[in-house]
Amino acid sequence: GENVEQHPSTLSVQEGDSAVIKCTYSDSASNYFPWYKQELGKGPQLIIDIRSNVGEKKDQRIAVTLNKTAKHFSLHITETQPEDSAVYFCAASITGSNFGNEKLTFGTGTRLTIIP
C-alpha cells in the first residue's frame, strides 16, 4: 500500500520567515495530495490540496508544489504568523472507481512553532 513520509517532525521558525514541510509518497498511482492543519484538541482542517495534473497551487500565504517524477510534494508558508503554530499533516490518495471515497494515507506530522 501507499506509504507517506514527512519531514521534519518539528520546525521552529521566526515570525515573518517562511516554513517548508516536505513529504514523499511511494505509490506512483497517487494523484491527490491534501494538507491539513491540526490545532491542539481539534480535528484536522484542510488548508490546501493539489491534484496530480498540476505542479503548484497557491492560496495567499500558502502554496503546495508537486513533483510527480520524484514523488514528493511540499507545503510552503510565507510570512509566518503566530497563529500558524500547529501540527501539519500531508496525505495522499488514489482516485479510483469509488469517486470521492478514497482512503487517505497520512504522513507522520510536523509540529510547527512560530517564534514571535
Next chain:
Amino acid sequence: GAVVSQHPSRVICKSGTSVKIECRSLDFQATTMFWYRQFPKQSLMLMATSNEGSKATYEQGVEKDKFLINHASLTLSTLTVTSAHPEDSSFYICSAPRGAQTQYFGPGTRLLVL
C-alpha cells in the same frame, strides 16, 4: 464554517461500558465516512470506512466487534466502542468526503476510560 460535526466532544466512562460517538455531515450527503483514531503526538490512524446501506470496512488489526459502526443515513455515522477499557482511551475523529476527493474532518471526540 464546519461541514462535519461530532458528538460528544468529550466523554468519560467506566471500564466495561459502551460509548457511542456520532458523526454528521452538515448540508451535504455522504455515502461514505471514515473513522480515525489518534494517540497523543501521533498521526491519524484509519480504523474503518463507514458505508451507507452496507457493512463497514475495517482496517487490518481493528476489531469489528469492539468498534461497531452504523451508517444510519446519508448524513449520520456512529461509532460505538463496546466494553471500553483504558487502552481504548484516545481521540476519535471522523471525516466525510464532499465533492471530488476533498475530505473534511470533524472536531474529534476525546474518550477517557477509567
